[in-house]
Amino acid sequence: MIYVSPAYEQIWGRPCSELYVNPRNWLTAIHPDDRDRIRAAWEAAAACGEGLEAPLRLRRHDGGHRVFAVKVIRLPSADGLPVRWLGMAMEAADA
DSSP: OOOOOTHHHHHHSSOTHHHHHOGGGGGGGBOHHHHHHHHHHHHHHHHHTOOEEEEEEEEOTTSOEEEEEEEEEEEEOTTSOEEEEEEEEEEOTTO
16 A cells, blocks of 8 residues: 545445555454455456456545545556555435
């Protein structure tokens, strides 16, 4: 994990420091009914070097839920190998 936007704390309702310690910690905030689907989609995307775009519900620290679209793209090196991933979460317009 290189950089986590301070907006992560507002959106996910969790401290950025959690991601620096465990980069997969973002999965814990996903609604339990969406978690396995998102985990499988992410693992498949990472294995083939493709990106990911998927809707999901986030469980806030206060117990509420918000609907987001998550997009992850790979940033390749000069030889085309994935060296970094860039992830974004956008609140759904109809949430």
